Amino acid sequence: MNSYIHFDQMHFYAFHGVDPQELAVGNNYSIELTLSIPFGKAMQSDALEDTINYAEIYDAINTVMSTPSKLLEHVVGRIIDTLQLRFPSIAGGRIAIYKENPPITGKIDRVGVIVEW
Secondary structure, three states: OOOEEEEEEEEEEEOOOOOHHHHHHOEEEEEEEEEEOOOHHHHHHOOHHHOOOHHHHHHHHHHHHOOOOOOHHHHHHHHHHHHHHHOOOOOEEEEEEEEEOOOOOOOOOEEEEEEEO
C-alpha cells in the first residue's frame, strides 16, 4: 500500500529573490506538498507516533522560508533537505513552491518550481 500526506496551499510571506527590492519588501509564497509516508500502522493504532505530526512539518518549512534565498530552486532544496533530516520516515514526495505576483513584465499570477524525489 502507498500512503501519502498532502498539504494544500500553505501560505508564507518571505524574502526571496535576485532583485534587491524583493529582498527588502518580500512577497507572498504558496507551497503544495505531498509526502510519501508509510502510515499503515497509524491507520490501526490511531497513535500520532505511528505517523508524522503535520504541525511539525509546517513549522520546519516555515523555518526554512524565513531564511532568504535568491532562487526558489535553492529554497525548495533546503526544504527537502530539512524534511529528510528531521523526518527519516519520509520515503519521498512532491513539492511545488510558487511566488505570487512575481516582478516580471506582463501578467503572471505566480511562478514556481516543482520537485519530485
